[in-house]
Amino acid sequence: MGLLDLTGAQTVFWAATRSLADLGLPGYTLHTASLQGGPVRTAEGLVVQTVRLDDLARGPMHTLIVPGSPHIRQALVDSSPLVEWLRKASSLASRTTSVCSGAFFLARAGLLDGLRAATHWAMADQFERLFPRVELDREAIFVEQDPLWTSAGVSAGIDLSLALVEADNGREVAMQVARRMVVYYRRPDNQEQWSPLLQSQYGTQ
Known part of the structure; x- marks a missing residue:
């Protein structure tokens, strides 16, 4: 699991909860979960405490976010239990989302068949080979195919999460979150992953 895939999205919803509290409105209750629960080491080496996935799938969920992994090929080897859980849990969630290579798990569960989707540019070739029934948008920062x-x-997970907060609470709350996090309000979903500015800077140092 990539650390920022997880914590970028979590920080957006945490900041949104603070902004909503200032308005006297209820916010989000966040849970970090894994198949077995307990400590999970991220790819970067930080250990994150989790609850069991089965403990979450006992009732309705609002937003289910699946983070990715830089080692997605290895992660897919033993993905059957997670994929089966996703199939069931997605029917209980108002929306199911993924960050980075988390889209591989959604696709493996059959949730993205016939739909557009986004994933990390470096994994696009592998994604298309494995999931030919999914229309991969190689350029998009994020893709909305509601409820997926x-x-x-x-960092695109932050853009996605800001869009989700805006969908729930309106543009002003999402802008307050962006200000709290000192990030650009939200890159448009159709912005290229390799922006013209980044392309011009690449290899100049």
């Missing part, structure tokens, strides 16, 4: 949302790599 997918995003490109790493």
